[in-house]
Amino acid sequence: MPMIINGRETPVPTDARVSLLDFLREHLELYGTKKGCNQGACGACTVLVDGERVLSCLALAVQYEGRGVTTIEGLARDGGLHPLQQAFIDHDGFQCGYCTPGQICSAVGMVEELRRGVPSYVTDDVTAAEVPFDHDELRERMSGNLCRCGAYNGIVDAIGAVYAEQGT
């Protein structure tokens, strides 16, 4: 069974050692997904698998046979930027841009988690069905994505601008 990457069927690699990250970058030339630490500490390699955010550096590609993978290249629609991509530009959500694809994929996955009511460590009442979409929650939930330029305030503003008004 192939993997479906940004809507395209792709056979999985035969060498089981190939990470999903290296598969995307080195085999498929999808360079949008970035290799930062390659050990699960920085979040730069974040992609979406069936809508859930994961770290492609710690994922063996062969394990994702039959799954749908979305990278930053797959977020744009109809030749236009994803609203979150535009918001990162509008709110100075980056300087060097290296962590940005991971930040944006992570934020897309995070919003779905919020909609499902997944609690976080800063959620006061983990039994509550609804989680508030506030500044503290957003920062905690994005803590798996480091930004060495320190564009965190812009990142939080960008995500807030796109999703807060929709009430997630």
Place this chain on the structure above:
Amino acid sequence: MIELTYSRAADAADAVSRAADGHTRYLGGGTNLVDLMRETVETPSALIDVTGLSGEIAPTAGGGLMIGAAARNTAVAEHETVRSNYPMLARAIVAGASAQIRNMATVGGNLLQRTRCTYFYDTDGSRCNKRVPGEGCDAIEGFNRMHAILGASPACAATHPSDMCVALAALDAVVHVRGVSGERTVDLCDLHRLPGDRPDIETELEPGELITAVELPAPGRGERSTYRKVRDRSSYAFALVSVAAALELDGDVIVSARVALGGIATKPWRARRAEEALRGQPATESAFGTAADAELADARPLAGNAFKVELARRTLVAVLQQLTDGGRP
């Protein structure tokens, strides 16, 4: 990473039947194992993917909850029954790692994750008794700020890194295991071994045994519980100290207490001495301090981690105070 084969297990029996030799590893989310293989700490020649096995979370006849070992950490933390009946567990899970890692990591893998001692990872430059039994430990005399003050031996002071396991220890969770000779259960508190002179043998599992589920007993009645983690930054870091605690009070008197500690011990640390010291006592700061002192009496700090004794004491007292006051978790 050395060459290896990959296959998916059809079910638990299939997985176990193919894992008899010592060069096979079960693969869950890969969040720890893939990293360890890349660093050549782990060098399996075959991986058996067990993520297709049961990750179902279902009530048990006894009023508890059975969690399939393939359940992702996020799936457990967001499960309605976990949040309402075992809030300490939901809170412990979301205290660990990042959301991306929690989406990948399985319950079985979380239990069997290995220490993040940097000397353990440093295959080229450091001695480690976990990696090479008997070669020595560079952490004991080295940079050991993150290391254990409880349960260590002259051979190893590496901490167990899991948050989830600390809550499971306090909750009296039972681990269901399957091997070639059949199924059995192990109490979570007995699953991990103290290092002693064989820190390379980390659990009571036999080679090839597979964790299939974690069972939670029925929740304690009238208990207040929480999980608090103290770390160098406010998120996405391993614990310096963590506390899972549940208190049952009758007025101002402690009827029962369940306490487990993380970040300071070589295994998820059930604090039975503290529990014993709390039982029947008035819920006062003084009683909480006495209980913490009882648990930490055997603490043996190394050169770099003596701060953990006082930090653990204060964190435990603060958590018990919070559970008594009914304040913010």
